[in-house]
Structures are given as structure tokens and as C-alpha cells.
Amino acid sequence: MNISATRARPFGSEACNHRCASGAANQPRETRASQIILEGTMGYTITVDHDKCTGDGECVDVCPVEVYELQDGKAVAVNEEECLGCESCVEVCEADAITIEEN
Ligand code: SF4
Incomplete structure (x- = not known):
């Protein structure tokens, strides 16, 4: 929210x-x-492509509302309902593994 x-x-x-x-x-x-x-x-839908995700944790560090966790070396959106839609995670992800869609 x-x-x-x-x-x-x-x-x-x-x-x-x-x-x-x-x-x-x-x-x-x-x-x-x-x-x-x-x-x-209304929120946002977050998709992390685990085939692309390198698990560097940049999205975990940049997200202002702690949406992500690393699980088994991959980013997982564990608090998707908190997403602000700022797209900081998209910008910081060098693997281009994250997409954010407004619901
Ligand atoms: S769009 Fe912003 S608030 Fe939403 S998961 Fe990415 S960094 Fe966090």
C-alpha cells in the first residue's frame, strides 16, 4: 500500500x-x-525472471519498503503488496530480470 x-x-x-x-x-x-x-x-504485480536473476541482491538493497528477499540465491517479492511502483529495482537490476506492472 x-x-x-x-x-x-x-x-x-x-x-x-x-x-x-x-x-x-x-x-x-x-x-x-x-x-x-x-x-x-490496486497495487503492482512484480515478476522476477529467475532464469535471469543473478542473486546479487541489488533489488533487496534498493527497495525502500523491503519487498524482496533472497531465497536460494534468487530474488523473491515476499511483500509485493507494499510495492510503491517506483521501479528502483527495475533500474538497478543489471540482469533485466524484474518487471513491475500496475494492476
Ligand atoms: S518498484 Fe520500488 S517499491 Fe516496488 S519492489 Fe521495486 S524498488 Fe520496491
Whole structure:
């Protein structure tokens, strides 16, 4: 759920308006909470191609919300529901093993 990321910028900011497909940032304060929770439940789907993954752990180190763990030398998204969609893991993965899709 990305509530903490949404709160990192003031409600109604340009970034919030761009990021939030629900339009919650433009709603009266009383209606924002339920819409933000709805956005958070939409989430992201993470796919790690274990044929490509080298197990270097770069995604484990870079992820700000500790989505990944190394299991048997491969990255596994054990907390996928926490994903913020920042794509830092995608950028840092030299093996190009990770894809992030918005649900
Ligand atoms: S996109 Fe990658 S680095 Fe960013 S929060 Fe999701 S799993 Fe973590």
C-alpha cells in the first residue's frame, strides 16, 4: 500500500494529481481517505525472471519498503503488496530480470 508515499507530498500537489488515477488529491478532505486506500489496494504485480536473476541482491538493497528477499540465491517479492511502483529495482537490476506492472 502506498499511503506513506502519497503522504510524502502535500495533498493536491502536481505530483499527487499526476500519480493518482482515482483523482483523490482533488477531492474534499473527507473523501480522500477511502479513495487513497482504494488506490493502495490496486497495487503492482512484480515478476522476477529467475532464469535471469543473478542473486546479487541489488533489488533487496534498493527497495525502500523491503519487498524482496533472497531465497536460494534468487530474488523473491515476499511483500509485493507494499510495492510503491517506483521501479528502483527495475533500474538497478543489471540482469533485466524484474518487471513491475500496475494492476
Ligand atoms: S518498484 Fe521495486 S524498488 Fe520500488 S517499491 Fe516496488 S519492489 Fe520496491
